[in-house]
Amino acid sequence: MEIDELYQTIILDHSKRPRNFGELPAPARKGEGYNPSCGDEIAVFVGESSSGTIEQIKFTGQACAICMASTSLMTIQVKGKSIAEALALKRTFIDFLMQEAAPATGLGNLQALGGVKKFPQRLKCATLGWHALEGAFKGRM
Numbered sequence: 418m419e420i421d422e423l424y425q426t427i428i429l430d431h432s433k434r435p436r437n438f439g440e441l442p443a444p445a446r447k448g449e450g451y452n453p454s455c456g457d458e459i460a461v462f463v464g465e466s467s468s469g470t471i472e473q474i475k476f477t478g479q480a481c482a483i484c485m486a487s488t489s490l491m492t493i494q495v496k497g498k499s500i501a502e503a504l505a506l507k508r509t510f511i512d513f514l515m516q517e518a519a520p521a522t523g524l525g526n527l528q529a530l531g532g533v534k535k536f537p538q539r540l541k542c543a544t545l546g547w548h549a550l551e552g553a554f555k556g557r558m
């Protein structure tokens with residue numbers, strides 16, 4: 418399979434069957450994101466362990482395929498990480514999407530979103546879930 422086809426398959430799969438889809442009850446943290454240019458709406462729920470790692474993460478919302486897939490892949494990639502590690506991964510992901518030669522260290526299947534590089538107007542779709550995740554930690558860091 419060509420790498421582009423593989424990436425397309427990953428995005429389709431996660432947009433149609435988003436992983437970790439649903440809500441977490443309080444006292445889980447909640448962060449929200451809205452992308453008016455596309456109509457994407459995402460809410461991310463995070464349950465922390467006593468040691469401060471992301472023990473549980475879920476999301477809900479209505480969004481385009483890029484946004485759904487990116488948020489679904491994000492939940493898989495940040496589970497078990499500390500908040501600082503998750504926010505570092507956010508920066509890596511955004512750099513990866515915005516800079517031609519940026520490294521993709523630790524991104525795993527999130528690299529499937531690399532096609533967004535060619536469509537800067539979809540950047541907000543690909544990063545909305547991450548902004549919602551960061552929003553869940555606002556006032557804490």
Ligand code: ZN
Pocket residue numbers: 452455456457480481482483484541542
């Ligand atoms: Zn979108």
